[in-house]
Amino acid sequence: MKILVAGKGGTGKTTIASTLAILLSKSGYKVLVLDTDSVPNTAVSLGIDVEEASKIVPLTMNDKLIQERTGAKPGEGWGVFFTLNPKVDDLIDKYGIRISEKLGLVVVGSIDASKQGCLCPAIALARHFLRHVLTSRDEIIIVDSEAGAEVFGRGLAEKFDMMLCITEPTVKSIGIALKLVKMAEELLVKQNVIVVNKVKDMKRAIKLCKEIIGDRVSYHLIRYDENIEELDYRGRGLNELPPNTPMLLDVKKLVEEFIPWIEVK
Numbered sequence: 145m146k147i148l149v150a151g152k153g154g155t156g157k158t159t160i161a162s163t164l165a166i167l168l169s170k171s172g173y174k175v176l177v178l179d180t181d182s183v184p185n186t187a188v189s190l191g192i193d194v195e196e197a198s199k200i201v202p203l204t205m206n207d208k209l210i211q212e213r214t215g216a217k218p219g220e221g222w223g224v225f226f227t228l229n230p231k232v233d234d235l236i237d238k239y240g241i242r243i244s245e246k247l248g249l250v251v252v253g254s255i256d257a258s259k260q261g262c263l264c265p266a267i268a269l270a271r272h273f274l275r276h277v278l279t280s281r282d283e284i285i286i287v288d289s290e291a292g293a294e295v296f297g298r299g300l301a302e303k304f305d306m307m308l309c310i311t312e313p314t315v316k317s318i319g320i321a322l323k324l325v326k327m328a329e330e331l332l333v334k335q336n337v338i339v340v341n342k343v344k345d346m347k348r349a350i351k352l353c354k355e356i357i358g359d360r361v362s363y364h365l366i367r368y369d370e371n372i373e374e375l376d377y378r379g380r381g382l383n384e385l386p387p388n389t390p391m392l393l394d395v396k397k398l399v400e401e402f403i404p405w406i407e408v409k
């Protein structure tokens with residue numbers, strides 16, 4: 145199962161990707177999370193100490209690695225010639241962070257060319273690594289991304305079994321989610337679910353979803369959860385969420401409804 149967690153910034157991608165990863169790994173599944181945000185913060189949400197997390201260098205920022213694998217030289221404007229199919233099959237072992245027995249994380253860094261400037265070799269390496277992970281690993285893969293499937297483009301987007309497009313319960317935010325889903329469908333992402341997060345008024349949010357999503361796209365609602373705010377405030381991971389907190393229950397329901405062959409405990 146390869147899951148892309150996408151959507152506009154601040155909607156809750158990292159929160160939901162991390163909660164899902166913790167839940168599935170605690171249920172006995174091997175899970176690998178890839179953080180492809182240009183401001184990576186999944187590590188903290190997964191429970192790594194803030195100080196420790198700040199020391200992690202994303203693959204796309206690791207100049208030595210990029211030079212070693214692609215042949216591009218950082219000091220020379222990265223040059224024009226670099227290897228398009230660098231060796232990547234050892235990167236999980238070398239740069240992966242073990243969160244728990246069943247849960248691993250690789251901080252990849254942004255693969256969005258518009259955000260990375262012209263560091264083409266870095267993006268080439270990251271994309272090649274993603275392709276490797278999406279096609280040859282047997283863990284559940286969860287990608288916490290900074291945008292929609294369009295950043296992954298053809299050749300990569302269709303490797304995902306599912307895109308969870310995170311949105312807030314507003315007309316504007318859901319409108320953006322619908323556009324992202326349309327792009328994902330064009331890129332052949334197999335299943336798309338709009339996840340309406342931070343819901344405070346369930347009745348009103350359901351009405352809104354019925355009106356603007358209707359039955360065009362599947363959707364799922366996740367309640368606003370004060371415990372998340374509290375953990376965030378203290379810089380703590382979501383592994384410390386109490387067992388029956390709304391977020392956990394609602395993410396569980398999401399799995400039960402849309403990935404029924406995965407058994408969550």
Ligand SMILES: Nc1ncnc2c1ncn2[C@@H]1O[C@H](COP(=O)(O)OP(=O)(O)O)[C@@H](O)[C@H]1O
Pocket residue numbers: 151152153154155156157158159160310341342343366367368369370372373376391
């Ligand atoms: N269900 C929720 N209830 C309460 N706060 C939430 C919820 N989901 C996310 N948040 C908060 O919203 C903010 C943005 O979430 P985050 O996961 O970092 O978004 P993104 O990764 O999309 O930028 C964080 O402060 C997070 O704690």
Ligand SMILES: [Mg+2]
Pocket residue numbers: 157158159181185288
């Ligand atoms: Mg994030």
